[in-house]
Amino acid sequence: MSDTKLCWLDIRNAGPVTGTVLEEAVHQKIDGVVAADPAAFDGLPPTVKKILLFEDGQVPADLGTADLVIVPGGKEARTDIALAHPDMEFGRYVEIVDADTLEDACLAARLEAWSVLRFRDPTKIPLEIVIAAASGAPGSIITTAADQEEAEIVYGVLELGSDGVLMAGSEVGDATALRTAATARTGxxxxxxxxxxxxxxxxxxxxxxxxxxxxxxxxxxxxxxxxxxxxxxxxxxxxxxxxxxxxxxxxxxxxxxxxxxxxxxxxxxxxxxxxxxxxxxxxxxxxxxxxxxxxxxxxxxxxxxxxxxxxxxxxxxxxxxxxxxxxxxxxxxxxxxxxxxxxxxxxxxxxxxxxxxxxxxxxxxxxxx
Structure with a gap:
């Protein structure tokens, strides 16, 4: 767990406003941009972490200038992918829908450098369990949020909060809303x-x-x-x-x-x-x-x-x-x-x-x- 609250903006569905959304993201000093196509990172400054997220685990041969790739499954499941891209950093994606996937999320939070978690149900109790399970672990937990209001809650769960929030950037204003959520808790x-x-x-x-x-x-x-x-x-x-x-x-x-x-x-x-x-x-x-x-x-x-x-x-x-x-x-x-x-x-x-x-x-x- 980290003391620094991270803002990751998901532009996979930004469509024709992608360029404007990215411009706002850079202006708001968004920490990471999440895409499915490495070409989306063209022109981004080195201060922005470039993250590829493949929820289906299908990783293309060319990862472009990406800094981090997020896929489902643990380190053993992605052995072949890691061998094909020895210089790439990887993290784990987990969608939590039941007790078994919650245990997968706890395991990822303890063992992975990066864990991206999506909770199907609106209750925040599963996230509380993951945060507690990851206490003292060096990795970072990034939790998806639907909007600014949910992002503010995610940042504050168990007073520690998730290390970061991944929120969709599909229109102008989303990057600002995410940055606002990250800074609303403390100062x-x-x-x-x-x-x-x-x-x-x-x-x-x-x-x-x-x-x-x-x-x-x-x-x-x-x-x-x-x-x-x-x-x-x-x-x-x-x-x-x-x-x-x-x-x-x-x-x-x-x-x-x-x-x-x-x-x-x-x-x-x-x-x-x-x-x-x-x-x-x-x-x-x-x-x-x-x-x-x-x-x-x-x-x-x-x-x-x-x-x-x-x-x-x-x-x-x-x-x-x-x-x-x-x-x-x-x-x-x-x-x-x-x-x-x-x-x-x-x-x-x-x-x-x-x-x-x-x-x-x-x-x-x-x-x-």
Whole structure:
């Protein structure tokens, strides 16, 4: 298993738009192009892996400039083919339709350098079994996906995901969709240290708890702030509390007017979130992952306003529920109770560089205070 997520685009049925699809694939830095005719690779740069896939096992004598050939059957079954092409790298294709073919897939994942897997049924449990069986194996698993939505799921199965996805590139936009799926799961966001300058009790108001469908780690939370150019990392309720059980899926996030960050750098007001929305979970190192919202609870509570400043002078404000158990994160994953914050304390935050219009970054004059 590999840490690098691979994007393979299947152009075997691209037809008359093959050239345009390949141009987009190169632009999107697609890792591999899959074809049945080696002539399809003409003009591709060396940065793109050229893969021939023959599901019927019938390999032509001329493999052209291909880097890798994928065929059904194990190493013994392709002895003659390998002898005929001693300089070619081979991998195994397996279509999983029952328990026997699932075992074939597990064997391929453990023994082959490359395994291309096609699962007949929509359940992802067989893929989970293969990924578990391949734990520690040096090879790469490439799983077919019908579209971007399925590709995103395949990339995330068992949190490890398939090493790569093979998706059909039959029209313009498919290469972009595949690359988007590969990068949607994880990324990084720049965090900075903020110095608290004031903590003010401001009376009653409406605050939002964001209940997600995931289990936050102890060093994770979501970014929340009153202004689009400055946010604070609010921790989940993963840490023990003296009067109530932990709720590791929840972030008691802030007043309902506050911004939070979702995928693609877009912001949303907490009041806009609903079941099925997506927010960005962020850890203290800046690593991110999209998580789904299961529920948002907006209730009237006493509020506290936290003011802070970054080293560059950027002011940041966060309005939270005025209660000891509502917390933010500091350097080293320290957990800080909001009602105990005082001038001079250090908390973690993020400073987006662009203003916002309906949640999207835009370069225009915008004064927030």
């Amino acid at each position: 990084e966001i720049a965090l900075v240290e903020l110095t608290v300058t004031a903590a003010t009790h401001i009376g009653m108001g409406d605050r939002a708890c964001v209940d997600t469908t995931t289990h936050f780690r102890k060093d994770e939370g979501i970014l929340v702030g009153s202004h689009s150019k400055g946010m604070v990392l609010c921790v989940s309720e993963t840490h023990p509390l003296p009067y109530m059980p932990t709720r590791p899926f929840r972030v008691n996030a802030g007043a309902l007017h506050s911004y939070t960050v979702s995928q693609g750098g877009r912001t949303n007001y907490l009041s806009e979130l609903h079941a099925g929305s997506t927010v960005l979970a962020v850890d203290v190192s800046g690593r991110t992952r999209p998580v789904s919202v299961g529920r948002v609870k907006i209730e009237t509570r006493p509020l506290i306003s936290i003011d802070a400043v970054a080293d560059n002078g950027q002011a940041v404000n966060l309005i939270l529920q005025d209660d000891w158990h509502v917390r933010v994160l500091g350097p080293g994953a320290s957990v800080l109770n909001s009602t105990e914050l005082k001038p001079g304390d250090t908390i973690l935050g993020h400073l987006p560089t662009a203003d916002r219009h309906v949640g999207y970054p835009i370069n225009e004059f915008c004064l927030e205070k």
